[in-house]
Amino acid sequence: MAATATTTQTQPPNSLLRAPKRPPRSKLVCFSFAAYSKTLINHLKSLNIPILPGLTDQEFSSIESNFHFTFPPDLRSILQEGLPADPSFPNWRSSSPQQLNILLNLPFLSLSKNVTLHNFWLDSWGPKPSDSNEALALVRKLLQTAPLLVPIYRNCYIPSTPNMAGNPVFYVDGEEVRILSFDISRFFQEVEFLRKGGVFKPFMRKKTNSVNKNVPAWAATAARRIEFWTDVAERGRKMVARGATRGWWSRGETEGGAGLGGCLDEVYWRLREGGWREEDVREMMMMDGCDHNDNKGKSGNHLVRDAEDAALHVRFLSVVLLRAGWTREDVVYSLDLHGVTDDDDEDNGDEEHGMFSYAEEKPC
Numbered sequence: 001m002a003a004t005a006t007t008t009q010t011q012p013p014n015s016l017l018r019a020p021k022r023p024p025r026s027k028l029v030c031f032s033f034a035a036y037s038k039t040l041i042n043h044l045k046s047l048n049i050p051i052l053p054g055l056t057d058q059e060f061s062s063i064e065s066n067f068h069f070t071f072p073p074d075l076r077s078i079l080q081e082g083l084p085a086d087p088s089f090p091n092w093r094s095s096s097p098q099q100l101n102i103l104l105n106l107p108f109l110s111l112s113k114n115v116t117l118h119n120f121w122l123d124s125w126g127p128k129p130s131d132s133n134e135a136l137a138l139v140r141k142l143l144q145t146a147p148l149l150v151p152i153y154r155n156c157y158i159p160s161t162p163n164m165a166g167n168p169v170f171y172v173d174g175e176e177v178r179i180l181s182f183d184i185s186r187f188f189q190e191v192e193f194l195r196k197g198g199v200f201k202p203f204m205r206k207k208t209n210s211v212n213k214n215v216p217a218w219a220a221t222a223a224r225r226i227e228f229w230t231d232v233a234e235r236g237r238k239m240v241a242r243g244a245t246r247g248w249w250s251r252g253e254t255e256g257g258a259g260l261g262g263c264l265d266e267v268y269w270r271l272r273e274g275g276w277r278e279e280d281v282r283e284m285m286m287m288d289g290c291d292h293n294d295n296k297g298k299s300g301n302h303l304v305r306d307a308e309d310a311a312l313h314v315r316f317l318s319v320v321l322l323r324a325g326w327t328r329e330d331v332v333y334s335l336d337l338h339g340v341t342d343d344d345d346e347d348n349g350d351e352e353h354g355m356f357s358y359a360e361e362k363p364c
Contacts, residue, residue, distance in 0.1 A: 034081070049084055051083065069160040069161075070161075072167055074167075074184050112140075113174035125139070153191070159226045166219070168223040168226065170229055185218075189215070264285070284320050
């Protein structure tokens with residue numbers, strides 16, 4: 001029986017059945033610490049920053065043993081590739097143990113200065129002791145279990161633990177503690193390392209649209225929470241001793257009242273506790289020349305006589321807060337204007353003539 005030959009025809013693939021194209025992915029470069037570190041060190045060299053040979057394994061072991069911490073792997077890789085020798089960077093090879101010890105203790109010293117001079121405190125630490133020495137002793141005790149901050153550039157630090165890539169970079173000085181970058185790779189993208197006359201310019205950050213979007217594959221996309229330091233950066237605030245505001249709104253109301261005066265007093269103190277200077281808050285809330293004081297004959301002294309007069313002041317205050325960067329929602333919440341702005345806008349028929357439309361006039 002003769003074999004029957006069969007012929008199989010190959011049909012061209014149906015374009016409708018083809019797998020859909022994947023959406024373009026963000027360009028991720030430098031898939032290893034070593035490749036990224038080499039690129040970064042070359043970039044620092046291009047900025048005329050002196051670069052010495054990187055730290056050896058023996059040098060890493062000696063530093064970590066003497067100062068009882070471990071370099072996180074992303075920082076370790078950079079320092080292994082090259083050691084920046086500019087005074088703005090820590091010199092882990094040539095600095096004396098005393099100098100390095102000072103650098104490692106600067107975050108505590110800065111935080112202590114903030115607590116002592118600026119009344120900085122965190123609610124989770126408990127009631128702030130009235131005695132400054134007791135307050136500093138409490139902060140020192142809390143820092144004993146907090147991750148050590150490793151200096152990388154000026155007042156910028158990276159936590160030593162957890163010992164993994166992607167820890168955020170903190171900025172710590174005698175005025176504030178804040179999260180500066182999601183991780184060290186974004187830090188070196190976002191910070192200006194520019195010289196003027198052979199000296200680095202004051203600490204600056206690049207504009208958002210000028211930051212290179214090419215990031216390592218391991219770059220963090222959000223700030224990892226770090227024990228102690230994240231809370232300090234996010235929730236720490238200056239504790240301002242409250243007293244009489246002597247604002248234009250407080251005449252005729254008892255101190256701490258629940259009416260308009262009490263609301264504006266609260267706005268005043270929240271701004272002060274948020275770090276605003278007294279003179280800035282007084283100017284922002286239009287208190288200069290308008291608040292009542294012992295000098296009855298001072299020109300510009302203004303009395304809130306009725307609801308219409310008070311509403312005018314609130315309108316101006318709203319505009320000033322908006323100009324200071326507050327969102328409309330924050331102003332409505334802080335001044336307890338829920339339901340007021342909507343009614344006001346409806347009565348005027350247009351938001352342009354509503355609660356937030358007054359921008360040029362002055363109440364005094």
